[in-house]
Amino acid sequence: MHAALIAPNKYVQGRGVMAELGNQVQPLGDHALVMADRVVWGLVEQTVTDSLNQANIRQTLATFGGEASDREIDQIRLKGQEAGANIVIGIGGGKVSDSAKAVGAQMGTGWVIVPTIASTDAPTSALSVIYSDEGIFERYLFHPKNPDLVLVDTAVIARAPVRFLAAGIGDGLSTWVEARANLESRKPAMSGGLATRAAGAIAKLCWDTLFTYGESAVLAVEQQSVTLAVEAVVEANTLLSGIGFESCGLAAAHAIHNGLTVLHHQTHSLMHGEKVAFGTISQLALEGRPLSEINELIDLCQRIKLPTTLGDLNLGEASPEELRQVAEAACAEGETIHNMPFGVTPDMVLDALRAADAYGRAYRERGQSVFGMAQEVGGN
Numbered sequence: 001m002h003a004a005l006i007a008p009n010k011y012v013q014g015r016g017v018m019a020e021l022g023n024q025v026q027p028l029g030d031h032a033l034v035m036a037d038r039v040v041w042g043l044v045e046q047t048v049t050d051s052l053n054q055a056n057i058r059q060t061l062a063t064f065g066g067e068a069s070d071r072e073i074d075q076i077r078l079k080g081q082e083a084g085a086n087i088v089i090g091i092g093g094g095k096v097s098d099s100a101k102a103v104g105a106q107m108g109t110g111w112v113i114v115p116t117i118a119s120t121d122a123p124t125s126a127l128s129v130i131y132s133d134e135g136i137f138e139r140y141l142f143h144p145k146n147p148d149l150v151l152v153d154t155a156v157i158a159r160a161p162v163r164f165l166a167a168g169i170g171d172g173l174s175t176w177v178e179a180r181a182n183l184e185s186r187k188p189a190m191s192g193g194l195a196t197r198a199a200g201a202i203a204k205l206c207w208d209t210l211f212t213y214g215e216s217a218v219l220a221v222e223q224q225s226v227t228l229a230v231e232a233v234v235e236a237n238t239l240l241s242g243i244g245f246e247s248c249g250l251a252a253a254h255a256i257h258n259g260l261t262v263l264h265h266q267t268h269s270l271m272h273g274e275k276v277a278f279g280t281i282s283q284l285a286l287e288g289r290p291l292s293e294i295n296e297l298i299d300l301c302q303r304i305k306l307p308t309t310l311g312d313l314n315l316g317e318a319s320p321e322e323l324r325q326v327a328e329a330a331c332a333e334g335e336t337i338h339n340m341p342f343g344v345t346p347d348m349v350l351d352a353l354r355a356a357d358a359y360g361r362a363y364r365e366r367g368q369s370v371f372g373m374a375q376e377v378g379g380n
Ligand SMILES: [Zn+2]
Pocket: 120, 121, 171, 254, 272, 276
């Protein structure tokens, strides 16, 4: 089996780079199908249209309805084809990214991804996650290439609610944990080959960057500030995590995320990276990692308000049958849990979910008791 690494053709990141969109897109096409939802379009319309106009790029706007579903993708593709667009620009969150890639691939044009939040590592990859109209995970859709351009304006990212950045950290923290499992099992990644040393190093750098700068970036973005920590975390959430997962491979954490989407009434309000964070803790439990290592992850997650217990996922009252549904969906045929270096059954996943929940609760209770003691001392 050969090794392979895939990545976006160009990645541009910095404060205010949205104003350079036109110049960056100009070599790729002269009629853009611009996809964004109403809220995002309201925020970026002026900057985007000015920039594209200055570069003499015609624009057809397609309002994105909110779900990366086959129906939505078909509708937008039709609009782009009727207008004769020759480049697709997706502006917004992970579901717009995924839809823009699918639309571009189906139209046979290039595609540009402009994330306005750093909540997932979807922007750089050559795959789309397709959901039903109700938001239930359906399948991965693979495209012949990665985006032609990914453009990330950190000033825009820092103005979004901090929960998005934290969720992106949750997604990014899974990258090394899942890459490590694939490096051990030597299963091929989404790149079509085994992990290169470069991709492995990028995945590890993602982990290290998030532990070094994750909390400080969240604190800065709470103030809508762009600091070097924010730049580092946006790069980790987007580029490092994107290359890391795609060219090293996913494993249990994302399969458990996909399993959690089955209980959509309880978990649909949670973001991808929030569910992945709990999936990552569960993978560490499944792997039998030392509690000290698991607690390091739980500590960071709790500091930045990522879920670490079933209760945090609105599953505190979930029945054993419901949790079994999650475990069985996580082990479905073709799921990335089968990239683990050992065979995984639904029973093992069920126990890992319960163990992860217990670790998260124990860590929180201990933290609260220490805090309570400190207060008592302070009170005296
Ligand atoms: Zn992810």
